[in-house]
Amino acid sequence: MAEAGQKTNAPLWPGLAALLLATAYVGTMLAAEKQRTIIALLGFGIAAILLAGWLRLLEPVGRSFADREDALGALSIAATLAIGGYFREDHFVLLLVVTVLLYSVATLGLNIQFGYAGVLNFAGASFFGIGAYTSAVLNTYSAVPHLLVLLIGGLLAAFIGSLLLLPVLRTRGHYAAVVTIAFALLLKTFLEVNDVLGGPQGMQVPGMKLLGWSFNDNITIGRLSLSFYMSYFFVSLLLLVAAFILVRRLERSWVGLNLDALRLDETAARCFGLNVARWKIIAFLLGNFLIGIAGALFGMVGGFVAPNNYTFADSLILVSILLLGGIGNPWGLIVATLIVVVVPEKLQTIQEYRFLLYASLVIAVLLFRPEGLLPRPVRRYFPGWRP
Amino acid sequence: MAALTKLLEVRSLSKKFGGVLALDRLDLSVAPNDILGLIGPNGSGKTTFFNVVTGIYPADAGSVVFERVDITQAASRTVYRAGISRTFQRSRLCLSLSIFDNIMIGNHKRLNQGLWFNLMRRSDFKRQFEESYQAARTLLDVFEPRLCDRIFEPAAGLPMIDRRRIEICRALINEPRLLLLDEPSAGMTHEETNELMDDILQVRDRKKNLTIIIVEHEMGVIERITDRCIVLNFGRKIAEGPYRQVAADKQVQEAYLGVAL
Amino acid sequence: MDAGLLAQYVMNGLMLGMMYALVAVGFTLFFGVLDVIKFSHGDVLTVGAFTALATFAGLRGIGIDYGPINLFAMLAVAILSMAALGMLIARLIVLPLRSAPALNVLLITLMLGTVLRESVRLFYPQGANPKPFPALLTQTSIDLGRFNLRLDNGLMLAAGVLIIIGLQVLLNRTKLGLAIRAVAQDEETARTMGINFTAVVLMTFAIGSALAAFAGVINGLYYNEINFSIGLYLGVIGFSAAIIGGLGSVYGAILGGFLFAGLQTIGTVVLPFASAYKDVFAFAVVIAIMAWRPTGLIQEKISERV
């Protein structure tokens, strides 16, 4: 967005309006059952966006998100809570929402590696899987507190990831790609042939317990009864908010600047004192850490892990969410995750064709809008800050 | 300690690429606050010299001493920390980043790079950010006040001269003792080049201790701003001295093979 | 170890290696001319194999059921149509993205691979299920103790080797080959030499894809079964092979292909634990090689102008 000459901060209301509309829309979409309604909704949504774009209604929205991000961020949390509350009894919708939240965390992690530091990682799903298997093993065979399990899941993902550091740091471009791809295949095969971790059969994951409170029991408070997914919903939302803030601060600091610098021109960055290896390592480990935590929690939500959940194809999905949303833009990532997870689930008629359609979609985006749905705006260190 | 007579001293520096000698036992030194011109036909090793000094290529033989410290085999980032900044022949800005960001890349050593500071101590960070903003603004103001209002806009889409200006600001923001300019005039008109040179000189006069080595094809520029120049050919030094003197040199004219001096 | 057994292992390894090499060569060719990775390559192989199968069914349909003829027809149709597909991909997907970052090309072709793979699964009759592939070559075999020498394996191996030699000849002895190598060397100079860049790129993609189709048919004949996902696996291995060999070098690709097959076979023979770990072993070695030789065994020169 062009701040040229814009001396005062943009108003809040365009963003607020957009947020409200979006919330209402997503809510209806999630509630919709009939295929006809859903298709109609989708058509309407696309049309609305295009129209808004054509009427130049999107720029003010973008500007108020840029200037009033903190306020709008808080409101977005409220909106998510509202959706969660509305579907408090509906297991499946909540599961969808939780999936979106946790995938968003994972893609945020990938975004640090890939969107900022430019470190290729085609094994995102593998690190997600490492997290999930961690919770499977620890919850089954140990009494480790489950919040700690999440942390360990993240650390383990980061640690196992660090085994790849040497090749990742030494290789560039396509050669770097093959390292992570090889790792993705290696890990899946390993999980498949390794009996201790259940082989292709996978493992059950006991549900989360917090202070003696079991997340897998339905909740009844007085007369209102909640789906057991509600507890997971809250934890996941918390995790996403934390991850979002982390990534935001990272980008809006010298660290973010360093990562951009080494992504865009490693040689120049070196000539201005950047320790390229150090920052690549930080980005790679931090990213895997986030992905691992998300995976650990998702393992408990799903209650089951198996090698086939974490294939190369799934890693591709994560990467393409990144591209779809607009590399480097956390808001875009969340929107893209929402689309990629929810639409095929709701639109039963395309279930069979989901991968086909959505691979074609990515191709189209890459050909015609390579910067993604919500391109990353230029860095603002402090939203709304003016000299 | 005795006043330093040679800021940078290079002794019989050599660099091979495959069979080719890009630098052949080059001896070179520059006194504090001098402006040294480095000239010679294409492929005579001027840029290679910069790349070896700034640690992009390792030297095969010889030594580079900067302020009495040997930096021959030092990594690029050590050279930068020692106080040497450079620009590049082909502009190497990060076009998708804002003007401010590009300048801050040059400011790396003066910014707190701690993770905890950057992520958690946001108020302290904000203070440092605002300071750096002022610094960048004042520097940019010397070159092109116009750019100050657009400092948070992407560098992409700026004309060549502005990109050069930003690149030079990126190199100057950390107040280096030695500045290596690699063909600042490339891709600019005569007038633009002169304008740029004036700005550089202005900066130099403002901060007293800035030494410059400039690689340039525009002989006008060399004549105007350098105190001394060195002519390279096939990686070897073939002449040294004030511009008028080397320009008159027979060997030099042969090397340039009819290139009007 | 018993000689016959050893021979058997060597034979298995050679068959695999030959298939991997055929795929890897494709990757390396594309990279040579365009500096891009076309990841849909493996799935082009799948489509090729299924095209051949469809051709076979078609011929059966019209009553032609004589092995050699069918095989020839299958190869012809598969190779030609895949060559065409390769050109199409180059024209519509790869060339338009020339200026984009390498990652985008990698991703778009990965996605294209998904499209091809899914299309086979969804639109080929019963495409989601493994398909029996006719055994059209002689089934006779000589039993030498523990080594069962099958003539068809021999034939396939010979064919594969011939193809690879043929490719070498094409690259080193023909005008087209010269043009391809020129473009691979330096696009600009090639253009100034009056070489039609686009045409060369298209031809290269045609050749590479044709090789993939051939590999697909061989794969079918070898296993007597194909399914929609063979390409993904072979593609990834072919890519790894090309990479460890060193992108841009045909010899490297061939080396990489046989090396990978060798690793898998060795994995099955020497690993103390279950032979199932052979892929884990192979990929671990690939990663190790990348750490040791970041630009492949046959080094690709990366000289950056500063």
Added chain:
Amino acid sequence: MLLRSRTSTMLAVTLLAGTLVATAEAKDKVKVGFIGPLTGGVSVNGLGGRNSADLSVRLRNTDAKAKYEYELVVLDDECKPNVAVQVATKMAADNEIVAAATHYCSSTAIATVDTYHKFGLPVVVWGAVLPDITYRNKYAEVHRVNGTMINQNEANAELVTKLGYKTFAVIHDTTDYGKGHNQYFSEALAKKGGRIVGTFGVTADQQDFTAELTQIKALNPEVIYFGGLTPIGVRIRAQMDKLGIKAVFDGTSGIVSEAFIQGVGPLAEGVLAFREGAPTEKLPGGKFFMEKYTAQKYDNPPEAYGAFAFAAMDLILDTIEKVGPDRKKVIAEMASVKDRDSIVGKITFDDHGQNTVPIITKYVIQDGKFVEWDNSEYTSGKRKLPGQK
């Protein structure tokens, strides 16, 4: 990793089921579920089961005495545990679905039992044979009309040893299904005094078996026992031939399927396989079932377990008719199922919800057909398996 499932079939089925009752007076709609492998290597069995369950629903919907109008919701588990858990969650999370007939693959059935328990959805397993599915836990939600793999492996070991075979190599897939077969066959064989010279675990989507088979060839067993499903069964049988291995191929219920014979062609001759329960045509209601099934003109056969799928769905519908569309009541009612008549014979659930199926059918493939061993030419002595005494 994404919630994955294939339910485009679901629409088609519901539509058809709907049209049949268009004329009948409006009844309350009740949703019942079916899960099986509709795509992938064993999809023929899944589709056979799907059709059979669908048949049961259609017959019920045409029956004027039925209290409710039933809608069959079909989901595809692709015979993959991870997908199965996702679709099971999907089905169980949908409170409108009262009960379901689920799973052909043991690997998927065992993976999902906890899910059904968590959500309290009563299910009747129609094809999976792993004992643990009913016996590992004591879940009131989980029942099974078909038998377990224990008896078939006893019958298997008995036959092959009777034929005079001494040395065996075992190949099994490393899912719980293959592991189970490996375990129970090894135990049974040990009792009969057969010797296992080598055991090989292989992944369920493995393509190349030359490595394992080359090692087996060196071990030179008389019989290769295969505990796995059709797709890799086909590959292994074919690659045995490529390596010139002459041993007998001794399979399990997992390869009792037309797809196996089509897959390996002439090489299928003389392959052994076993299945619990009498062959469909010999079942009490077998004739009736086949007639109705063919009348519907489904585009594939009911396959080995179709009859069980029909029986499972029938049992579900009976129960709902009796106690109404309420998961808890259905579970309670099913606990007391005893000597209930069905097309597969009397159904009696033990305290683990397991039906007892005594009979085991021994098959040998002869001229591209599954023939009962006892009336095959191999028993009459017309033909001989390699090395048959």
